[in-house]
Amino acid sequence: xxxxxxxxxxSTGNVHQLATALAEGAEEAGAEVRLRRVPELxxxxxxxxxxxxxxxxxxxxxxxxxxxxxxxWADGYALGTPTRFGTPAAQMKQFIDTLGGLWATGxxxxxxxxxxxxxxxxxxxxxxxxxxxxNVFSHFGAVIVPPGYTDPLLFEAxxxxxxxxxxxxxxxxxxxxxxxxxxxxxxxxxxxxxAKLAS
Numbered sequence: 001x002x003x004x005x006x007x008x009x010x011s012t013g014n015v016h017q018l019a020t021a022l023a024e025g026a027e028e029a030g031a032e033v034r035l036r037r038v039p040e041l042x043x044x045x046x047x048x049x050x051x052x053x054x055x056x057x058x059x060x061x062x063x064x065x066x067x068x069x070x071x072x073w074a075d076g077y078a079l080g081t082p083t084r085f086g087t088p089a090a091q092m093k094q095f096i097d098t099l100g101g102l103w104a105t106g107x108x109x110x111x112x113x114x115x116x117x118x119x120x121x122x123x124x125x126x127x128x129x130x131x132x133x134x135n136v137f138s139h140f141g142a143v144i145v146p147p148g149y150t151d152p153l154l155f156e157a158x159x160x161x162x163x164x165x166x167x168x169x170x171x172x173x174x175x176x177x178x179x180x181x182x183x184x185x186x187x188x189x190x191x192x193x194x195a196k197l198a199s
Contacts, residue, residue: 001030024189076112076194086125109141112194
């Protein structure tokens with residue numbers, strides 16, 4: 001089975017919760033998985049201003065920080081980020097900008113790629129954030145693996161065909177059971193499709 005990198009940014013824990021479930025799904029499909037968080041760019045003062053942000057930062061220090069080598073190692077990858085004005089967070093954008101060397105040598109091409117996100121509310125930019133990541137995947141030459149409407153369980157999680165998303169309501173780790181099930185499904189699907197590409 002393939003190597004899958006699940007790379008994410010999460011400030012208060014919602015995207016981390018989805019990333020963990022997605023990684024579990026890929027592992028259930030037999031993939032070797034690396035769960036990685038991108039580096040934090042925000043100043044400590046900003047993190048300290050939000051107790052949920054500070055709590056999550058301290059709770060995830062054991063999650064390794066992503067490097068370009070993780071995507072080079074992977075046969076497929078999932079990128080997750082909160083939405084910021086309908087686009088990925090600056091932390092994820094900065095990480096993507098470090099991938100120029102891999103892109104230039106074609107080492108991100110022909111790999112399965114999927115995306116997931118969180119916003120404060122249902123119409124807070126979830127779909128546009130995922131579609132923005134699809135633009136990135138297209139530049140990489142990756143094969144986009146959305147969940148689509150390939151299983152009825154996706155409708156229980158809001159029916160987003162582009163990737164799993166959750167509305168946090170401004171709280172931490174609020175993904176519903178249905179959303180976590182859908183995230184695991186998305187991880188399994190990524191691993192299964194990536195295995196076909198890799199063979």
